[in-house]
Ligand SMILES: [Zn+2]
């Protein structure tokens with residue numbers, strides 16, 4: 001009996017793996033080469049930071065109806081890019097609304113599959129592209145007392161769980177919507193920039209190895225608490241956390257400023 005159930009389990013896993021491979025990896029579709037935008041998080045850190053391969057950045061923000069980012073959040077994001085990245089060709093942002101997807105709560109595979117459906121901009125000559133998805137539901141890994149606010153899942157894409165962000169901001173005793181949105185957006189973007197030890201080598205050791213690719217400084221934007229419920233407490237004082245000197249040094253050493 002045990003043998004039979006084991007065989008069944010293997011079969012189910014094999015199908016799940018081949019499904020996710022089928023839907024996720026289509027390097028070329030309709031003449032567009034998607035492969036340079038389907039790498040692992042951190043693998044394009046230098047492409048973001050330096051002007052060597054790409055002089056311009058184009059950001060495509062997809063939001064589910066009613067989950068559009070505040071205009072000030074996008075301004076804050078652009079200001080951060082201008083301050084840290086070498087992109088003399090400019091920073092372009094476009095936004096597009098989509099209908100509710102029906103997938104919430106989301107797995108990362110579902111988020112990646114939706115990117116294949118929605119994303120229209122891919123790297124092209126001197127243009128580096130970034131895709132951001134503002135989700136209408138939570139992450140499927142959320143529990144009653146822990147939740148995820150955002151996840152960087154490829155080299156040029158991240159998701160903001162905007163529904164969770166909205167439920168935890170703007171009310172009494174909560175951080176402002178703009179401050180929480182900006183903090184999570186910058187944190188996830190900095191993973192794409194290779195922080196911490198994720199594509200931008202550390203100048204000085206400062207990785208909080210117990211919490212993955214994060215910074216050991218409790219007040220730093222790249223502290224592990226920032227992408228989960230800890231952010232709400234960190235922001236209670238009213239200021240958006242900044243990168244500390246160790247994180248800034250890593251970006252500079254990998255072609256940023
Ligand atoms: Zn993080």
Ligand SMILES: [Zn+2]
Nearest residue numbers: 215220244247
């Ligand atoms: Zn740091």
